[in-house]
Amino acid sequence: MSPSAPRILLVDDEESIQTLLSYPLEKEGFEVVGARDGREALDRALVEEFDLIVLDLMLPRVNGLEVCRQIRAQSTVPIIMLTAKTEEIDTVLGLELGADDYITKPFSVREFTSRVKAVLRRAERGGQPGEPNGESDEEPIERDDLRIDLSKRSVEVRGQAVKLTYVEFEILVTLARGPGRVLSRAQLLERIWGDSAFRDPRTIDVHIRHLREKLEENPHDPQLLVTDRGVGYHFRDG
Numbered sequence: 443m444s445p446s447a448p449r450i451l452l453v454d455d456e457e458s459i460q461t462l463l464s465y466p467l468e469k470e471g472f473e474v475v476g477a478r479d480g481r482e483a484l485d486r487a488l489v490e491e492f493d494l495i496v497l498d499l500m501l502p503r504v505n506g507l508e509v510c511r512q513i514r515a516q517s518t519v520p521i522i523m524l525t526a527k528t529e530e531i532d533t534v535l536g537l538e539l540g541a542d543d544y545i546t547k548p549f550s551v552r553e554f555t556s557r558v559k560a561v562l563r564r565a566e567r568g569g570q571p572g573e574p575n576g577e578s579d580e581e582p583i584e585r586d587d588l589r590i591d592l593s594k595r596s597v598e599v600r601g602q603a604v605k606l607t608y609v610e611f612e613i614l615v616t617l618a619r620g621p622g623r624v625l626s627r628a629q630l631l632e633r634i635w636g637d638s639a640f641r642d643p644r645t646i647d648v649h650i651r652h653l654r655e656k657l658e659e660n661p662h663d664p665q666l667l668v669t670d671r672g673v674g675y676h677f678r679d680g
Contacts, residue, residue, distance in 0.1 A: 447473045448493040448562050453483040453509070454524065455502055463496070466555050472562075480504025487513050494561055499525040499536065507535055514540030520561045520608050537648040542609045543635070544645075560635045564608060583618045585678065588657060588666060590618055597657075604656050609634060613649055614657075617667065622679030624670045650675055 450467055454460055455478050464474045475492070477483040480501040487495060487509075495513065499506040510521055523536040526547040536544055543557055583590040587600040595611060597604045606614065612634045617625065625633070627643035650669075654661040668676050 447471055449473045449475060449491065450558070451475050451477060451483065451487055451490075451492045451495045453477045453480070453496065453501065453506070454498040455479055455500075456498075459498070459524075462551065463554060466551050467558065470555065470559070472558075478502075480506065480509045483509050484512055487519070488516060492519055494558065495519055495521045496558070497521055497523050497541070499523055507539055510536060510539045510541055514607070518605070518607055520564070522557055522561060537645065538652060540607050542607055561608075564612070564635075583615075585618070585621075585666060587659075590615060599657050606653070606656065609649055610653050610656075613646070614653055614667075617675060617677040621677045624674050624676045626674035629674065646675075 448471075450472050452460060452463060452467070452474050453476075454463070460476050460478075464476065467474050475486065475490070477486055481503040483495075483497065483501070484504060486492075497506050497509060501509065506523060506525075510523065513519065513521065520543075521541045523541040523544040524547060525536070525544060542561060545554060545557060580592045582592065589598045591597075592615065597606055597611070597614070613630060616630065616633050627646040630646050631643065650667055651661070654664050654667055657666055658664045666678055668678055670676060
């Protein structure tokens with residue numbers, strides 16, 4: 443995160459939502475930049491520097507899912523998606539396209555600011571679990587063809603660099619630091635976001651699936667990120 447006030451791009455076409463969400467963020471000392479449609483959001487997000495993007499799903503000109511896809515193709519900036527829909531497919535699509543978190547409307551201002559602060563705290567420490575300054579003296583974690591460089595926050599699979607989002611990297615490192623140790627979805631939510639309040643545990647399932655697609659030779663037969671049915675997940679030990 444930049445040393446100046448964190449910059450947040452708030453993308454929503456409803457004036458009332460812009461006003462409602464901008465006020466508490468600015469009160470917290472954040473700089474809020476508004477965008478009213480998907481095209482404006484892309485024009486800003488792909489040129490200017492932001493510490494976080496809050497992105498509504500239903501937008502004129504370019505919808506939120508497409509905005510998310512295009513931003514994620516060029517940047518790892520954290521994205522929180524807002525959606526008024528309740529269908530699972532909408533949140534799953536957003537997470538699959540690289541959103542770090544989502545909030546379903548209607549939501550309280552308290553919930554919203556809590557989510558924003560959690561994401562910004564994580565970004566401020568470099569997204570590295572347990573490392574306040576985003577730095578680590580730990581040796582790289584290696585398993586078969588996977589190499590995780592904690593100091594550089596980079597991942598390679600079969601010698602090729604793999605681009606992970608903040609959340610994907612944190613989930614991977616959290617599991618890889620304790621091979622064989624099973625963590626429940628609630629435990630992962632608490633370790634990654636600081637708490638599990640307001641969050642659907644299925645969020646973890648989607649990120650795990652996305653990680654497997656990027657890391658596993660056969661995502662349908664995972665050898666690194668193992669499911670413990672009814673419990674959670676673990677990183678293969680040995």
